[in-house]
Amino acid sequence: MQQVATEPRNEEFSLAERAYRAIRDRLVLLEIRPGAPINEEQLGQSLGVGRTPVREALKRLQYERLIATYPRRGTFATEVNITDLAHISEVRQELEPLAAAQAARRATAADRETLTALRGELDRADPRRQNATELLHLDLQVHRAVYAATHNPYLDDTLVRYDNLATRIWCLFIDRLPDMAGHVGEHGPLIEAIVAGDPERAAQLARNHVTGFERAVRAAI
Template identity: 80%
Template sequence: MQYATTDPGGEELSLAERAYRAVRDQLVMLEIRPGAPINEEHLAQSLGVGRTPVREALKRLQYERLITTYPRRGTFATDVNITDLAHISEVRLELEPLAAAQAARRATAADRSVLMAVRRELESVDPLRSGTTDLMHLDLRVHRAVYAAAHNPYLEDTLVRHDNLATRIWCLFIDRLSDMAGHVEEHGPLIEAIVDGEPEKAAQLARSHVEDFERAIRGAI
């Protein structure tokens, strides 16, 4: 697998940032399974970087509750606990609408270009052909583009972390969920509201999306 060396804005990423993003997404998508041991040396070899960037990345991932270190036992991917869903949703129900509204107010021409590019991808989704992994990555890209367009780094950081945790829960129950493509395609009207500069509509759509997500997960349990 190839990992990006630049961010969507075209800036060169540090080795630590590259390692962080690569390992983060493996943890979020459950490619590194919950409870699996984390080996610095193996990660460094697989990513083609030294152990120091990996060690820096793991410090961030521990803060974000994606990995856990136990004295004398080692470091492991955190378990996915369904009881966390209520806490995560509580945060997202307040902050997702805020981010969407601020994105509608603050999105630059570059932000709108990124959002519309993702919108075109949503329009081309074929429910019969699109694999779950591709849909999940597309969902993450939509969320991260919206958070970035809000131009509040503290809000963006908080929402990325909570969206990552929510996505892990989603991955855990993916085989029991129906109409996954429809859930991802819900983002289309949200993107349009942001691009058209409609903060109230964007906030309402964002809140409905989080509510639908929690309802779908609880229905699958």
């Protein structure tokens, strides 16, 4: 009798993680449009992986509310609902300052090196040469680096998911939000506060950033 594997091999784990990250960011940045059908075979071909890693990735993405599966209909990218903005902001207004403060307290030398490198990328960002998607990639990198620096896997996981949902809303109104570079550039002082080990300033800057995000989106509606 053939033994059924309960966990993938290490190689499959890495492929599933690679598939998860790639598909997640396509969904977050609306490269896969809201409501679009999810085709496992096409995704696997575009990523150069088999169906098993794609299926593992889709299970995680369904939990994160980025895709939804319907009986007899299939799997689709979830719609972006602007009415979710208030709920998402409510969570982020509490947790983003906490994460920034904890990052300022707990960041390792490696974390500070990563954040400092991102600070350099922010300084070099030029909206005349970079499109909005490139700036959004940088924005996501900064947020994820801050969350990782908290060294709290539960806080990190929660905030990555909520930041992903917020970014989808941002992408929906990208054409009506002219100051993308200014929004992304706000991370510069935040990174400086974290690297300097100033939790109070880091928390306040993070709170201001979330509040400003919600205000900008509401103004664009």
